[in-house]
Amino acid sequence: MKIRKGDTVKILSGKEKGKESVVERVITASSKIVVKGVHVVKRHTKSSGRNVKGGIISKEMPIAVSKVMLVCPKCKKPTRVGFSIVAGKKYRKCGKCKEVIMP
Incomplete structure (x- = not known):
């Protein structure tokens, strides 16, 4: 998957x-992600x-x-993600500045 835990993303719709x-x-099985502070339900x-206290929980x-786009850590712009092979390893790269996005 092109987006990983800890990446900064921009929401495209909703x-x-x-x-x-x-x-x-x-969640790779269903191609979904959980983003901090976004799509919060009660x-x-x-x-x-286990849950001693009941009530309304956020x-x-x-x-x-598909509803998010990765924000490049180098150029700080939302971008598509590509892949490049460096020293025999597969790395993600920014579609705008062509820099390798290290994990």
Whole structure:
């Protein structure tokens, strides 16, 4: 997947369009990511053994990878991601400045 945990992404669509935030979790099986502070929903939970206190809990839900764009750490612009091979290893590269994005 072209987006990894810890990357800064820009939201392309939805009510939070234009926001920039950090990726907290990547779900490769369904091509979704969880972005910090984006797509927050409220869950009504009952008190139980693990969750002693019940009530309304805010939770970040996954969004599709196609709805976000990686922000290049070097040029600070939203960009498409490509791949290049350097010294036998596959690295991501910025589509605008062509710099290698190191993990």
